[in-house]
Amino acid sequence: MPEHEPEQELGPKVADAFQTKADSARGFRSEGMARIARRRVRRRRQTLITAAAAVVVAVSIGGVWGAIGAPSPVSTSAGDSKAAAEGSGPLSDSPRAPSQDSGMACPQSHPIETAPGPEAVPPGTGLDVQLPVYGLQACRYRISPGDPMLLGSASFNADTAQQVVDAIKVLPERNPDLPVFKCAPSARAKEAIVLRFDTSRGQQEIWVAYDGCASVGFFTGSRTFGLYAAPLKLFMKGTVRPTGGIYLDHLKGW
């Protein structure tokens, strides 16, 4: 059959080439793969358990809050009438008032330290860049395996927080001026920054990757923005300012 001719003619050559290359392949790092796999599985399960526990706690708090604080939609008693007369009160569904500084410190430990990559923002925690923001904490973490820690933190007011978001959301997915590296597993990022924004939906995050080789830019979990200096220079201040990074070293003006 004519359609099978190329396969009959070239198939043995291709098979031979693959076999030759497979047999001659050397220098694999095959040690410890089972151990690494087992450790990754354990971490994933810990992350899932933590996330599930957080959801349970949040739902519980929300349930208790709703039970003791929210006015009933149907007036059934004098108490309800009084609540209705007093208006919606502090638990109304209005947006949160802008605050200069949320006052909350960066957590000593953060999921970015154990995430498979800086792009792996957990579902539901990434910032919707169209939302207004009312404050920002920038948290810089060392994410080297086995030795993660909080390296620095800084808080910013609503104006700066909004400037950061505005500077990020207009960026393209990738900065073409940055070099492209051929990645090796050893070229993991040593550090990264978590931007924690106060929004009407609670705290939402953007993860910033500027080191390592695998991924670079601003990540919300659903969107990726290229690494540019304009947003970086707004929050890379004090202890949040790194001394360098594989990609930062090729970026000017940050």
Add this chain to the structure above:
Amino acid sequence: MEAALAAAETGTEAGAPDFELFVTERVDALLRFAYVLTGDTSLAEDAVQDALTTACARWGRVSRADDPEAYVKRMVVNAHISWWRRFRRREAPAAEPTRTAPPSVDGAAARADAEAVWALCSTLPDKQRAAVVLRFYEELSYAEIAGLLHCAEATARSHVHRALASLKDTLSKEGAEDA
């Protein structure tokens, strides 16, 4: 207790091969397969590590399969394809395979052909390359390849035939240049 916890963690059952033992015995074959699939040592290691992580999490099911190695190879293919999707924007393949050494005259035409095949494969799209590797390295049927690549059998056949047509074209051009 420790053993029971470890067994629960990986879903190992009595009589099933131990995960560590499986990795020790099969990791070389998996790495060679991944190397042929990806064309790069580092990418091969990454794909195998991802696949082994997935296999570890589901070891109870994987170890009960008729051929656990084939099962994990499927995971390697999936890991590679997903890896490629994540990184394809970062590394563009060369437009044409190029010969890096002059043709040998001492009966090494076969080696030159092998290099040309390898070079061509590095320029193929991810699924096309995976189809070729599964067809000629793993010797799978088109139906099996289609199942692995989540596509129709005709598509799998088309992937392989397009790659071969491209290879034939490249080899005939080089043959004309050498003449």
